[in-house]
Amino acid sequence: MCSGRVTPGLLLKAFELGADGVMVCGCEKGACHYSFGNERQAEMFETSKKLANLIGLESERLRLDWLSPDGREGLRKVMTDFVEQVKQVGPSPLKKSGGME
Numbered sequence: 826m827c828s829g830r831v832t833p834g835l836l837l838k839a840f841e842l843g844a845d846g847v848m849v850c851g852c853e854k855g856a857c858h859y860s861f862g863n864e865r866q867a868e869m870f871e872t873s874k875k876l877a878n879l880i881g882l883e884s885e886r887l888r889l890d891w892l893s894p895d896g897r898e899g900l901r902k903v904m905t906d907f908v909e910q911v912k913q914v915g916p917s918p919l920k921k922s923g924g925m926e
Contacts, residue, residue, distance in 0.1 A: 826858075827851070827857070827858070827859050827862035828849050828850065828851030828852070828862055828863055828866040828889075829851070829857075829859060829861065829862025829863065829864075829865035829866045829869075830862070831849050831866060831869070832869060833869055833872050833873040833876050836849070836873045836877070836887065837873070837876060837877065837880075840877070840880075840882060840886075840917060840919055841919065843917070843919075843920060844917065845886065845911050845914075845915075845916055845917045845920075846885075846886045846887070846888070846907060846908075846910070846911035846914075846917075847886065847887055847888075848887075848888040848889075848890065848903070848904065848907050849866060849870065849888070849889050849890075850889075850890050850891075850892050850900065850903070851863040851866050851889070851890075851891055851892070852891065852892070852894065853891045853892065853893055854891055863891060866889065867889070870887070870889045873887060874887055880919070881918055881919075882917065882918070882919070883914050885910050885911065885913075885914045886911060886914060886917065888903075888907050888910070890903045
């Protein structure tokens with residue numbers, strides 16, 4: 826229910842399970858239903874990017890965006906842009922090695 830609950834471990838698990846990219850979307854700044862969930866996610870996302878880099882994943886494979894709860898068009902654009910970005914980077918290198926060991 827809150828982006829603040831998405832841990833680095835969950836993001837890395839998605840890559841282990843075969844994802845080429847992972848996007849986390851949360852409430853716009855100041856609109857978090859849980860007061861500080863999006864601030865917490867911003868901090869955890871930086872940790873996630875560092876861990877992904879350590880295992881050989883490009884930063885373009887991860888994305889964090891803040892969206893309005895009623896902004897479907899914004900979500901559509903963000904997702905489309907991210908899919909194109911990940912396609913340009915190509916398949917995850919973890920698929921070649923059989924995942925994270």
